[in-house]
Amino acid sequence: MFLRRSPRSSGARPPLLARWILERALPDDVREDVSGDLEELFRRRSDDGPLRARLWYWRQAFAFTARFRSERIRERRRHMDMSTRLSWMDFRLAARILVRYPWLTIVGVIGMAVGITISAGSFAVLYTMLDPALPLDDGDRIVAVQNWDTAKNSAERRIVHDFLDWRGQLTSVQDLGAYRHLSRNLIASGAQPETVRVTEMSAAGFRVARVAPQLGRHLVEDDERAGTAPVLVIASEVWRNRFASDPGIIGRVVQLGETSYSIVGVMPDGFAFPVNDRFWIPLRLDVSLYERRKGPSISVFGRLAAGATYESAQAELTTVGLRSAQALASTHDKLRPKVMPYTYPFFDQNDASAIWMVHLMQFLITLLLVIVCVNVAILVYARTASRHGEIAVRTALGASRGRIVMQLFVEAFVLAAAAAVSSVGLTSFSLSLVNEAMRQNYAGGPFWWNFHLSPSLILYMFGLTVLAAAIVGVLPALQATGRRVQNGLKQVSAGGGSGMQFGRTWTALIVLQVAIAVALLPAAVFHTWDSLRHGLADPGGAAKEFLTAQLTMDRATAPAVTSAAYEREFASRYAARSGDLMRQLNSEPGVAGLTFASSVSGGEPTVWIEADGVASPGEPGSDSGWVAAGTRAGHQVRFNRVAPNFFETFEVPVVMGRRFSAADGESENPQHADATAGEGTVIVNQSFVRGVLGGSSALGRRVRYVGASNDVESGEVTLGRWYQIVGVVGDFPKRQPREVS
């Protein structure tokens, strides 16, 4: 119903801008007609007055624009809805596709399940370790306070003076307390003595944790005063297992080392603050005994005051720290106090702002899943290529590109979801293994390091599933439905040539993944075999008949500042007591042998040596330990200091030369003035002869140390001193620790 064009023409022209807007809004098929009719009417109206005609034209332009724009939007929405709407049919079709291509399904599910498990496992471990909220009341407000040494880039822990300064001055951190760990022999009537970890802690620790005792009371400030009776709080687990749930436990007296303590409270199950603790005694600090930056190492904690934030607490702490730096420049010039979430220092995360490194680590681990998904996407694309006929038919029936992409995404999502379901089980199993390994190898680990499937972890796994589906589904789908391919499909439907083909990119990816797989396979097989070989090897020496333990002596009664005379007296007392122990154990029925060594067999520290007349392989491993300046390159070997009867007790055969004598031991005694004078004696094993001496004669050859790892205690080896090889023994133990690269 458009107006007929009038032959009549005046010189009037519609406003240019309005006409431009109108023509932009009109659809192609009606643009000329509508525009022409309006122009005709405009000319007629111009005869009655040009201004009114221009206003009329503007109104018409807006009205037509609005109408056609809204129609276009409605149409687009309708189309989108039709093209991407999901239905159960899509999921049923996706499930059918998974069944139709079983090998692709198996490979895809296994690959993605492993990728999701690794990423989810890492997420669980990292973010549990670093969760700023302890599992305690208002746990996210419990903080750690450190004095950071900017010169050494590490925390200074000898801060008893600073701790008291902070406790007196800080208002944004309340209940400031401190703790340290000690090792004590717990001696109680009716139970066997046991060496236990004891926590010396401020009474404030119990207020910070906000956990009420199960029995009796927890520590209070009065307990910290010198001269008050020593008291002990124990965990419920200790009360049950060591004291048989004794109802009269409160008031019972036990010994920790040489000191008697009265048990005043039992803490409920689950309470292990500040780290993973079972025995708590009051922290008694007499700062008058120590200079600044001297004395015992302690860790400081507290709770953010109401209304305080990390930023406000840090600002206050910085002010206090700067005052100390000015007033005590000789000791505090480089010290900068920091406040941070309580959990961070346990993960060597000493700065809240450096948390991005953890996120980066997690991102890099998640990239493994991306690599797996890209590989699966290649396989999916190959499958999609074989379905080009189906895609052509659907396109011919009117399915848009978006609709087909959506269908392929759903197929990938179902595949990824199957992987995710498997991954939930795998992740749960893996985390239980991690928890078990932590219990066995790191029994004193923080109590909040308990890894399990949490709601946040499940949510993260869902996110990974969507990511995997997007990579596996959308990338091949976009490639398979691209314009070039669509044109090819039209030719197929018209009876022309072939449809989809692998392009250069996809071919290169396939070649690359096969090459990587081929390159990695031998290394993986070798590593697995190496682990199994060592694991299955006989440790030798009837290892199950031996009981081992590390022998030390408590320094509980040591003065605050020890002198050389005290150290001599302590060493003498230790030698006498350990001698008594050896004698008594040797007389015990059933004890067939007794010996000692500086390190447990199989876990000896690393040293670098030079053998006289043998070329050295390379520079000492300066990246993994210290070496003496100016020394030559050396062979990496392990080092142990053993009792004269060591080889005899373990039945290690002497292949050449002799065993150690008592005289050899005494010449190495550091208490002797001439201990490092002249040449010493050493015995080497057969691996040493093969690896260092190339199988040549060992007896009489000289060796000397050129470097030692950080595991070797100061003074344990003498750099540069020559030692003569007096014997060669068999390898012991036969099963060796794996190398750490």
Place this chain on the structure above:
Amino acid sequence: MNAKMYHAGPASGIYGASVALRLRGIDPNAFAGRLREISATIDPDLQLRNIATLDTVLRQEQGCCG
């Protein structure tokens, strides 16, 4: 790296030494309690840490088989 060098230790012992007892006719794990008892009797400050059979220690060092 299996190459090892051994030095002789003084007969008076080494502080922090790893002590090894060979037991015949007794379960080593069962003897652990007796070992603690003897040690505490000699001196309450004498401490025995990480008591375990050598087999267990080697497995842990190896990172194998729990």
